[in-house]
Amino acid sequence: MASSYDNKFGLIILGNSGVGKSFLANILLGREAFEHEFRGGSVTHRTEYEEITIDDNVYAIFNIPGLIEADQARVNINKREIDYAFQQRPNSLIIYVFGHQHGRIRNEDVVAFNSINKAYPLNPESLLLVVNALPADRPPNYEGEVILMIRDIIGRQLSERRMCFLNHINRGNREERVALRNQFLGAIFELSPRVHRKEDDIRLQADEVAMLKQQIQTMKDTFDANKSQFQDEIRAQQLRYDDLVIQQRMESERFQSIIDQQAQEATAMRERQAEQVQQMQERLIRMQADHQTMIHDMTNRNSADTALIRQALEQSNQAQAQLRQQIADLANRPPQIIYRRGGGGGFCVIS
Secondary structure (H helix, E strand, C coil): CCCCCCCEEEEEEECCCCCCHHHHHHHHHCCCCCCCCCCCCCCCCCCEEEEEEECCEEEEEEECCCCCCCCHHHHHHHHHHHHHHHHHCCEEEEEEEECEECCEECHHHHHHHHHHHHHCCCCCCCEEEEEEEECCCCCCCHHHHHHHHHHHHHCCCCCHHHEEEEECCCCCCHHHHHHHHHHHHHHHCCCCCEECCCCCCCCCCHHHHHHHHHHHHHHHHHHHHHHHHHHHHHHHHHHHHHHHHHHHHHHHHHHHHHHHHHHHHHHHHHHHHHHHHHHHHHHHHHHHHHHHHHHHHHCCCCHHHHHHHHHHHHHHHHHHHHHHHHHHHHHHCCCCCEEEECCCCCEEEEC
């Protein structure tokens, strides 16, 4: 990834409600930082972000409400939340997540993408399009066909390296979550952050969505009607994408042992942290005992000595308060996730 004079960047995850933005953000973070559920309404109503470190650069992962809603007031609020994320971190990677219905890209997701892309022209060097939660047994040329179709209906000549197709997984299965994170990270590492400047307002009216969705459907129908004429191109695109996936999988396997090692080191680090907390608590107990001794001594000393003891007691109170705060900070310190490139272009994870 490209570096910058400012090592603070954004990783802005966009898409409509229900496509899995919060889940993918949690996959990257390695913890359940954002709420996510399967349900008809939106889970995220305000823009949230959590930070991770990638290649020594700090990335704020933004979890943003979906754009399209039935109520225009809600749409307007969502527009402002998207604007907020770009204002906070204009120099960002952009992840746009598409949902699907039986493998078919949802029309409303294309509508939302086009609206955001017109307001903030999304740089292809920093843009990743994700089709999420796909069945593993999809047709053999599915990715090649979808890549060509998306290029056609959004009018962008995106490389297959700017597309990522993620399988539906058993969310309770650790191995599947790790594999998904590795694939997702492999695609993200192809990107470079770029500054995105607002060129227009996000223009979308709730009562126009049906018409815009129909326009997208017409474009998809035209593509389907003509796709028999470019089956060779679809197959060639599928081969390029398959080659890319093989490369990324090899890198993931090569660095899985490094990831496991880092997990062991993280466990050892947490154990050392627990030992530090224990030592600090024992020190606090000794300080409290000394404090009580000074209080007892006050009753047996003259006024001059008493003043000195009072001063020492005040210093003891301050020292104990500082130590309690240090114990609380250390005990509550969240795990830090750092993604680094490996020597062969892969990555490892430090928690």
